[in-house]
């Protein structure tokens with residue numbers, strides 16, 4: 001076989017002893033094609049640590065992710081721009097990666113004598129590809145001014161990494177053997193981006209999990225993100241989207257584990273459950289209301305999609321996982337079971353191109369800006385039939401109002417220095433743009449609008 005060598009899993013994953021032989025990957029899927037920057041090295045095996053190895057290993061991961069999602073999404077889906085997605089495997093010095101609607105960008109950094117390439121990790125590659133895929137399915141959420149919606153984007157990235165990894169038979173066998181057949185236990189699949197996590201831990205020991213960047217097996221219970229602190233060690237939840245994403249990812253992995261067990265035992269049952277889990281997720285994303293409690297909307301959408309597409313086969317697994325974490329209030333789950341579907345959960349159709357906009361008063365002086373009001377895309381408000389998350393004490397939790405959710409989102413961004421304000425200030429325009437900004441202020445006549453530029457694989461530092 002003429003082939004290449006590639007990582008099956010993160011380079012620092014405990015079980016990934018060595019790269020494996022793989023067939024030459026194809027990146028030319030119609031509508032979902034990828035175009036890697038630079039000259040393509042000849043397709044052959046290269047030693048680890050070479051650019052040729054990194055090229056083909058990354059291509060193998062990305063082709064696997066696209067191959068999975070293509071079987072799950074509606075036919076004819078295209079990237080946001082309608083053109084092949086550009087992939088830059090080494091765009092300079094950083095410990096991060098991002099998607100900005102045009103390209104997936106990866107970086108390198110030297111840490112304790114090791115050069116860490118974020119574009120060498122299948123987990124990071126498939127996380128970023130997940131952002132691009134979600135943006136293709138549901139572009140409306142890109143600019144939504146909501147912590148929970150932004151956190152779902154991160155969770156979807158991690159879910160993309162998990163589902164892409166489970167495409168490999170060898171990995172499914174290994175994980176089932178090492179967890180006693182329980183996917184909801186910590187494993188090389190739940191531990192995401194071990195090497196990037198290690199690199200960050202050398203300078204910020206409490207910024208990431210002890211064994212990886214983010215572990216999808218954790219014990220976080222749902223909280224309204226507007227009420228969380230803006231910053232916390234990895235052992236606690238904060239309103240930072242990568243931190244808060246862990247609640248949804250954990251519930252989702254538990255529901256996948258329950259689905260796999262409902263299908264039987266072994267790698268075959270896991271593969272078929274993983275395929276259907278992706279179908280349900282894509283269906284839920286396509287219909288869920290873009291509200292401030294977006295996790296509950298997606299969970300309700302999963303239950304509704306399961307009724308519609310699977311005849312309720314996975315009802316118990318989904319319910320147990322999302323009700324157990326407080327993402328879905330028991331009353332909302334019961335309403336779906338009784339057939340009074342929360343609005344938006346099961347209906348097709350209405351997809352506003354843009355969310356309702358709202359003026360958020362910002363006292364720009366507090367941030368050194370000449371700005372009184374900012375226009376943002378607010379999440380939708382609650383309706384009588386909207387699904388709810390659970391309160392910490394009793395019963396359902398009223399979602400944050402569009403005004404409160406938007407203001408909390410904007411304040412968080414400004415406090416963390418995530419907004420590129422060059423359009424407001426000529427002096428700032430001459431300054432180099434930091435790698436930390438995710439949003440930009442866009443002048444529209446006399447008004448200023450907040451727009452997203454990109455999503456990172458982890459909080460930029």
Ligand SMILES: [Zn+2]
Pocket residue numbers: 127128131153154157455456457458
């Ligand atoms: Zn991300």
